[in-house]
Amino acid sequence: MTPLWVYFNCHLDLYSDHVGIIADCDQERVATLAVTTTPKAWSRNCELTAESHYVRVGLGMHPQLIQEREQEIALFERYLPSARYVGEVGLDAGPRFYKSFEAQERVFSRILRASAEQGNKILSIHSVRTTSKVLKHLEESRLFDNSQAILHWFTGTVSEARRAVELGCYFSINEEMLRSEKHRKLISIFPLDRLLTETDGPFILHEGTPLRPSDVHRTVHEIALIHNLAPLDAGKLILNNLRQLVSRV
Incomplete structure (x- = not known):
């Protein structure tokens, strides 16, 4: 059946009741991307979701x-031919992680x-305090020739947002972002599609x-307010965006 909601960048295996979360996704018809933080977790997550209609x-x-x-990059590269979805990957220049930044860039x-x-x-x-660097890597890689990228929890500047749009990036929006006026302004300039x-x-x-799958309805409602849409129309638009994203690859 057609999904009702879109639930990207979920750390499924970090929930205490991850089996229940998968069941919720199927019951509530929530198209979900369960990201992993290490390639060692990928196979187990695939096993957990093997019977799910809505979780990838x-x-x-x-x-x-x-x-x-x-x-573990060697293990990542070994699994990659079998993976359509890649995430969570990226760069983080926050105070706790900056010392590994050169290694992050290599990976x-x-x-x-x-x-x-x-x-x-x-x-x-992921692009914490590194939006410009992430965009530079995306440009140099020519990823968009045959693949797609979603910037999760985007926190860059207006000019970086416009640069990301020109590149072809999508943006995944969460409830925490909507609590910030700066981020609401950014969301207002992201193209609806x-x-x-x-x-x-x-x-x-x-x-x-912790938020659960169907909690994305509040985010859809706030996006509708920011873009002066009816909530139902905003929900349909986001579902159509997912269809377009998947159809392009």
């Missing part, structure tokens, strides 16, 4: 773990190069509880 798994190598796990460059060479990939990309919704669960909380 991304092969990931999270930048915050690169200092300890750079050597990210290899991921982009291999993805571009193989083609037909959809990437969910490049918007997706996410939760980054279980890291974002609502009233002290």
Whole structure:
């Protein structure tokens, strides 16, 4: 059946009840991208979701773990031919992770190069304090010749947002972003046909509880307000964006 909601960049295996989350996705008809933070987690996530109609798994190598796990890039590259979705990958120059930045760039460059060479990939990309660097890597990799990229939890500037749009990026929006006037302004300039919704669960909380799949309805409602749309129309638009994204690869 056709999905009702879009739930990108979910850390399924970090929920205490990950089996229940998968069941919720199927029951609520939520098209979900379950990202992983290390390639070692990919096979297990694929097993957990093998019977799901609505959950797909991304092969990931999270930048915050690169200092300890750079050597796992070989395992990532071994699995990549079997993965259509890639994530969570990217760069993070936050204070806790800046010391591994050179290693992060090495890994990210290899991921982009291999993805571009193989083609037909959809990437969910982390870009904390590194938007310009991430966009430069995307430009140099020529990823968009045959693949697509979603900027997860985008926190760049207006000019960086416009540059990302020109490149062809999509943007996944979550509830936490909508609490910031700066981010609401950014969302207002993102093209409507490049918007997706996410939760980054279980890291974002609502009233002290990790967000669950159907909680994306609040994000859809806020996107509708920002873009002066009816919530139902905003929901349909986001679903159509997902269809277009998937059809392009």
